[in-house]
Amino acid sequence: xxTRAVIVLTLIIFISSMGPGTASSGDTAPEEPLAPPAPITxxxxxxxxxxxxxxxxxxxxTIYLTGNLTVASTGNLEFVNTTLALNIxxxxxxxxxxxxxxxxxxxDMDPSTQADASLIKSNNTAFKYFFQxxxxxxxxxxxxxxxxxxxDGQSQGMTLSGTAILDGMLFQNNYFGLVAKSSNVMVLNSTxxxxxxxxxxxxxxxxxxxxxxxxxxxxxxxxxxxxxVLEDCVLLNNRVGxxxxxxxxxxLRCNITGSQTAGISAWYSSPLLExxxxxxIIDMExxxxxxPRLLNTQFNxxxxxxxxxxxxxxxxxxxxxxxxxxxxxxxxxxxxxxDEIGRASCRERV
Ligand SMILES: [Ca+2]
Numbered sequence: 001x002x003t004r005a006v007i008v009l010t011l012i013i014f015i016s017s018m019g020p021g022t023a024s025s026g027d028t029a030p031e032e033p034l035a036p037p038a039p040i041t042x043x044x045x046x047x048x049x050x051x052x053x054x055x056x057x058x059x060x061x062t063i064y065l066t067g068n069l070t071v072a073s074t075g076n077l078e079f080v081n082t083t084l085a086l087n088i089x090x091x092x093x094x095x096x097x098x099x100x101x102x103x104x105x106x107x108d109m110d111p112s113t114q115a116d117a118s119l120i121k122s123n124n125t126a127f128k129y130f131f132q133x134x135x136x137x138x139x140x141x142x143x144x145x146x147x148x149x150x151x152d153g154q155s156q157g158m159t160l161s162g163t164a165i166l167d168g169m170l171f172q173n174n175y176f177g178l179v180a181k182s183s184n185v186m187v188l189n190s191t192x193x194x195x196x197x198x199x200x201x202x203x204x205x206x207x208x209x210x211x212x213x214x215x216x217x218x219x220x221x222x223x224x225x226x227x228x229v230l231e232d233c234v235l236l237n238n239r240v241g242x243x244x245x246x247x248x249x250x251x252l253r254c255n256i257t258g259s260q261t262a263g264i265s266a267w268y269s270s271p272l273l274e275x276x277x278x279x280x281i282i283d284m285e286x287x288x289x290x291x292p293r294l295l296n297t298q299f300n301x302x303x304x305x306x307x308x309x310x311x312x313x314x315x316x317x318x319x320x321x322x323x324x325x326x327x328x329x330x331x332x333x334x335x336x337x338x339d340e341i342g343r344a345s346c347r348e349r350v
Pocket of ligand 1: 106107108109110111112113114115116117143
C-alpha cells in the first residue's frame with residue numbers, strides 16, 4: 001500500500017513567525033531578513049480549508065487538497081514544478097481565493113519543456129472549481145498549466161482583479177480561460193484551448209501579446225467595455241473569433257481564422273486592425289454603432305456583413321523608395337498613387 005505523508009502546515013507558520021517583525025525586543029544586533037523557508041517537496045495531503053498567511057513554498061510537490069485554498073493579504077504562496085489537485089465532487093465545492101501573492105512556475109523557465117510545469121486541476125474533470133484573485137492581489141504564472149476552472153456565469157474561470165503577469169501558460173478545458181478585470185493584467189506567450197470563452201476582458205485594458213486561442217465553443221476573445229492592444233494573437237477555429245461590445249481594441253498582426261460563425265463581431269465597437277489576417281465563413285459582422293477600420297489587413301469583402309448605416313473603412317500602408325540606376329535612394333521626389341482610371345488619389349514627397 002502506498003505510503004502517504006501528511007505535512008503539518010502549522011510547522012511552517014511557526015517558522016515564519018520567527019521573522020524580523022517578531023524578534024525579541026532585547027536583541028540589539030542589526031536585524032537581518034530571514035531567508036525564505038525551505039520549500040516543501042513530495043506528496044502533501046490537506047483535508048481542511050487551507051489558509052496561507054505567510055510565505056509557503058512548494059518544490060517538486062504534489063498537493064491533494066480537499067477544501068478551499070485562501071491566500072490571505074499577508075500570504076505568499078509559491079509553486080515550482082508543483083501540482084495542486086482539488087478533490088471535488090460537485091461544481092464549486094471548493095475555490096481558490098488570492099488576496100496576497102501567488103506564484104506558479106516551472107523549474108527551467110522554459111515553456112517548451114512541460115514535464116516540469118506547475119499545474120492546478122480538478123481531480124475529477126467532470127467537476128470544476130473557481131479561482132479568484134481580488135483587487136490588491138499579485139499573481140505571477142510562468143510556464144504552467146491551469147485546467148478545469150470555472151463552471152457558470154458567476155464563477156467563470158480564473159478571474160484576475162489585481163496585478164498579474166502570465167507568461168508561457170497553457171489554459172486547458174476551463175469554462176472561461178481567463179477573466180481580466182484589471183488593466184494591470186499582462187498575458188504573454190500563452191495558449192487557451194477548449195473553453196466556452198478563451199479570454200474575457202471586463203471594463204479594463206489588459207496587455208495581451210502573442211496569444212493563441214483555439215476551439216472556444218462560443219467566443220475566442222470577448223472584450224466588454226475594453227480597449228486593449230492585441231499583438232500577434234492567433235484566434236483559430238473558435239465559434240466567434242473576436243467579439244466586441246463597446247470596445248475599441250487595436251489589433252496588430254493578429255490572425256483570425258476558421259471561426260464558425262464570424263471572425264469579428266462588433267457591437268458599438270470600432271476596432272483598428274493593422275497588418276492582420278481574417279479568413280472565416282464571415283470575416284466581420286459590423287453591427288449597430290460600429291465602424292471598424294482595417295489597415296494593411298487581408299479579408300474577403302464578400303464575407304463582411306454590415307448593418308444598415310454602418311461601414312468598415314479600409315486602408316493600406318505603402319512604402320516607397322525612389323532609387324537611381326545604381327540603387328541609391330533619391331531624395332525629394334514626389335510620388336503619386338493613381339486609382340484605376342489614372343486619378344491621383346494621393347501625392348507625397350519621399
Ligand atoms: Ca519548463
